[in-house]
Amino acid sequence: MFVRFAAALGCLVTAACERIVDVEIPAPEPQLVVEGRIELVKEAPSGVQTIRLRTTDAFFSNRRTPPVTGAVVTVTDGAGVVHPFTETEQGHYVTRHLHARIGETYTLAIEYAGDRYAGSASLLPVAPIDSLYFTYEEPTLVNDKEGFRAAIDYTDPPGGPHFYLWEQYVDGVNEPPPSAGNQFNLVSRDVLYDGQPVVGFQPNNEVVIEPGSHVMIRQVALSRRSYDFYYATFEQNGIGTGPGFSVPPATIRGNVANITRPDRYPLGFFEAAEVSVAEAIGPER
Secondary structure (H helix, E strand, C coil): CEEEEEECCCCCCCCCCCEEEEEECCCCCCCEEEEEEEEEECCCCCCCEEEEEEECCCCCCCCCCCECCCCEEEEECCCCCEEEEEEEECCEEEECCCCCCCCCEEEEEEEECCEEEEEEEECECCCCEEEEEEEEECCCCCCCCCEEEEEEEEECCCCCCCEEEEEEEECCEECCCCCHHHHHCCEEEHHHCCCCEEEEECCCCCCCECCCCEEEEEEEEECHHHHHHHHHHHHHCCCCCCCCCCCCCCCCCCCCEECCCCCCCCEEEEEEEEEEEEEEECCCC
16 A cells, blocks of 8 residues: 655745655554444343444545454353354344343354454443433533433442443434543443432433434443443544444454454454433424
């Protein structure tokens, strides 16, 4: 790959000159990117689970990262039962028969392009969302967008630490703006509110809810390691706005290892979590 740079060299005050320099940047070998969460939805348990696989792309590419096809994906539960995942569309591997349980440890195995990958996670419980509602806010110096925001109430269990991730969908679209500041409101630890009720929390106060919009907020339990991963990812790149668990290709090390070639580690993360879900319709003013 060649990249062309324009550089001004040795120019006089009254003259302009430009030199074109071609710099060769070698294309690195693509790395696997893993996006996976074994979920137990508190309000509607299901056996449907999804693992998403893709690869990194060239440094200056502006296309979507390529999906991984033809991989062999399985998840083994704590009882030793192996659950194969079927590729339902490019890069999406699905099972409909893995009913997750709190406290269970799940082990992911991937075979792709001659390499074997593995990672594991234990499923943690989450506090339920007590209510989802909307609060109207006038313009301020900090936020000039007036309108309704989605807010939730929940009670943090005593005896932490507990770690949380929030996903807010509006009409089916995951709405977290990919800004570094979101590391302070879309992921959290209960160090300041252990065992306390949390009232009027807005996972995303930048999004104005239009009348009639369908809003869904998902409250996800995180481990300390997954919390650190999300926090660092927000700080570096922000989390993408894809469906479900969406993590951008980044240099942050996740919890999946390349067993065949340890130095060629994958990106992304594999986790297991209980999730509490609340839904509501945006009101008229």
